Amino acid sequence: MTGGHLPVMPQACIEGLAIRSDGIYVDGTFGRGGHAARILAGLGPTGSLIAIDRDPQAVAVGMTWQDPRFRIVQARFSEVIAVLDGLAIDRVDGVLLDLGVSSPQLDDPARGFSFRAQGPLDMRMDPTHGVSARQWLLQASEQQIAEVLKDYGEERFAVPIAKAIVARCRDAGADAFLTTGDLATVVAGVVRSRQKRPEVGKDPATRTFQALRIFINQELEELALVLDRVVGRLKSGARLVVIAFHSLEDRMVKQFIAGESGRNARRDPVTGAAIHDTPPRLRPIARVLPDAAEIAANPRSRSAVVRVAERL
Ligand SMILES: C[S@@+](CC[C@H](N)C(=O)[O-])C[C@H]1O[C@@H](n2cnc3c(N)ncnc32)[C@H](O)[C@@H]1O
Incomplete structure (x- = not known):
C-alpha cells in the first residue's frame, strides 16, 4: 500500500514495461506512486522516470520523493508532449497509464467522488x-x-x-x-x-x-488524445501499458492498439494482403486479467484489464 492506494496488478505492469535499467519511463497517472516506486526499483542509476498527475494532492506527494532519477509534473496526461518537450526528452522506453481515480480520491469525502460518504458534489481530479x-x-x-x-x-x-x-x-x-x-x-x-x-x-x-x-474529467477524450500522442514518442521496442477499469475505456484501448497494429487494414481483393494507409506502429503483446488472489487482496482490481503493446 502506498499512501492509501494499493497498486493494481503491479507485477503484470512491470513485466509489461520490460524495464531497461538505463531507460526513460513515463508514469502518466502517478496517484500515490505505487507503480512508480516499482518502476524506479527496476531502473539503474542512469535510468529515469517522469511522473504526471493532474491532481495537485498526488503531485504534492510526488514532490516529497528524494530520488534524482525521478521528476513529477502537474499536467493532464494528454499534455504529455509538452511535458516531454519541457524536459528536453524526445523519445521514451515505456509509458504506463493506470486509468481512473485513486483510492485517496474516492475515499476523501471532500473530493466528492463517493456516494457512500457525505461531501460536496465536486468530482474534479x-x-x-x-x-x-x-x-x-x-x-x-x-x-x-x-x-x-x-x-x-x-x-x-x-x-x-x-x-x-x-x-x-x-x-x-x-x-x-x-x-x-x-x-x-x-x-x-x-x-x-x-x-x-x-x-x-x-x-x-x-x-x-x-x-x-x-x-x-473528460476521461475518454483524455484517453483518446494521450494514446495517439504518446505512440509517436515511444522508441522502437518501447512498451505501452494501460490499465482500464470499465468497458468504455478498455474498448478504446483495444481498438487503438488494433488500429495501430494494422489489424483493421483494408485487404487487397485479389491477394488478400493487408493494405496499410499508414505503417503499423504497435504490436500487441498481452492482455492480462487479475487472478483470484489479486482480486481478494485488492478488490479494486476486479474489473481491471491490463493491455501491453510494443512500438515497432
Ligand atoms: C488509478 S490512480 C493511479 C494510481 C497509481 N498507479 C498508484 O499506484 O498509486 C489514477 C491517477 O491518475 C490521475 N489521472 C487520471 N486521469 C488523468 C489525466 N487525464 N491526466 C493526468 N492524471 C490523471 C488521477 O488524478 C489519479 O491520481
Missing part, C-alpha cells in the same frame, strides 16, 4: 480547473444529463434519473445537490422504484456517479 459536478448539474438540461448517464454510465434508467435530477434542482433551488448524498438519494429513489431485481453488491447510484465523473 484537479479541483482548480473546470466546473464541479454540482455546477454542471444545476445548469444542464434533462436531455444533456440523460445522454451523459447513458453514454458514460450505460445507465438503463438514464431518462427517469435525469428527470428526477432536474426536478430536484427546480424544487430545492440553491440547496440542491450540496452533497454527494443528496444525489445518491435522488438516484436510488428512481432506480429502486424501477428495478425488478437489484444488482447484487452494487449501489443504485454507481452508474450515475461513474458517468458524471467520466464526463466532468
